[in-house]
Amino acid sequence: MDGAEIETIEGLGTQDDLHPIQAAFVDNAALQCGFCIPGMIMQSRSLLQDNPDPTEAEIRKGLSDNLCRCTGYEKIIDAVQDAAERMNSDQTVATDGGDSTHETMPCSSQKCRGESDE
Numbered sequence: 418m419d420g421a422e423i424e425t426i427e428g429l430g431t432q433d434d435l436h437p438i439q440a441a442f443v444d445n446a447a448l449q450c451g452f453c454i455p456g457m458i459m460q461s462r463s464l465l466q467d468n469p470d471p472t473e474a475e476i477r478k479g480l481s482d483n484l485c486r487c488t489g490y491e492k493i494i495d496a497v498q499d500a501a502e503r504m505n506s507d508q509t510v511a512t513d514g515g516d517s518t519h520e521t522m523p524c525s526s527q528k529c530r531g532e533s534d535e
């Protein structure tokens with residue numbers, strides 16, 4: 418561990434300039450209480466650094482040490498796949514209006530479009 422770097426969620430992005438993984442979690446509604454999300458995002462970062470285009474099975478295995486009591490994991494898997502696409506295409510910003518110079522990505526969920534899901 419001597420000389421090792423420790424990176425936390427606080428060092429990954431800012432409210433105004435989210436990291437693509439953070440943006441993907443927001444845009445895919447991949448959280449509920451949020452308790453597990455810092456670990457999920459940091460583990461996703463490590464996974465995507467080692468494997469920029471993981472399969473669903475590889476994502477599930479890569480995140481298997483992180484437990485979420487809320488989401489059922491489907492949206493988390495979707496978010497990691499979305500993050501991989503964003504990082505591979507250099508598309509980096511969420512829909513929340515960050516002050517970034519990067520292109521924004523429209524949210525596709527019904528709630529973001531102001532539509533009812535009924």
Ligand code: FES
Nearest residue numbers: 449453485486487
């Ligand atoms: S969102 Fe609540 S534990 Fe994962």
